[in-house]
Amino acid sequence: MAKLGAISTLLASAAFAVSGVAAFAAEHTLIISSWAPPTHGINALMWPKFTEMVEEATDGRVTTELKLGIAPPPAQMDLVMDGAADASIIFHGYQAGRFTTSKLIELPGYEGSAEAASVAYWRAYEKYLKDAEEHRGVKLIALHTHGPAQMHTSEPVETIDAVSGLKLRIPGGVGGDVGAALGATGIQVPAPKVYETLASKAADGVVMPMESRKGFKLTEVAQNVYEMPGGLYRGSFAFIMNEDIFADLPADIQKVLEEEVFGEPLSREIGKIWDEIDQAGRAETEATEGNAINAASEADQKAFMAIAEEVRATVLEELAAAGVDAQAAYDMIKSEMAAY
Known part of the structure; x- marks a missing residue:
């Protein structure tokens, strides 16, 4: 509970922590665009951690400024490519x-934390996925996954058969594949629209990680959780940066960011934070009257x-068609997570 208390303290001070205001005069300020609510862990914890790592690595020569609501989630990559922001987070x-x-990291069945998954994801990217060049046009600075996604509904769901026919907000990627396989009618809306989608009864539920219980206030509009061990999928995210902005930084700053912040170090820290906010979401559910977590039966x-x-x-067939050694990449992620 001490960790949860620390998280609450960080949430309360988030606006100051990511403001880019420091005791020193930075030479470069990176403009961050983010689409999550102000108090969500992405803005309250992840971007402040990024800022802390950047400032520490560059001895304060680089800092950040967070801006919210510049554009909706699907537009973030184009926003960064066009130079309207220097950095952002995207949900693939x-x-x-x-x-x-x-989609490789989104597959159900992986065992381990978001931290372990995020580190394994970056390593698999470096070895197997990089050559696909799917992030061309931006500089990829981290990859991570949220924790296991569970089903959150207004009415209790107690068996897997009850999912068929439900209207569920499901993201694209593997989450959409799983929803279709379960017989649900998929509704795709960005995460910030989830609350109003459920409140208006436009959907029966959503499939999201446990952090959403708190981060998107699901305890108020989806009081029931149907929990599958390991989750129904994991979501894939990337931290990205404008290529020209990075290229314009002094060579010594570029070097230290590449060595001490970007890639595996940042991916690890973001994954670690997601584990913390998943824990906070579970605690919020357990403490909220009228909320319940229904565990999936063995059957x-x-x-x-x-x-x-x-x-x-x-999915592995899709990846193989894209030129990826899909089975080897999948086996690597499972192995890395098991050994983490």
């Missing part, structure tokens, strides 16, 4: 038709394993 599933290799777990295997086979 919002970019229909743009990404395939990101449902077995049924989902069969569904997950079919989804996995299809």
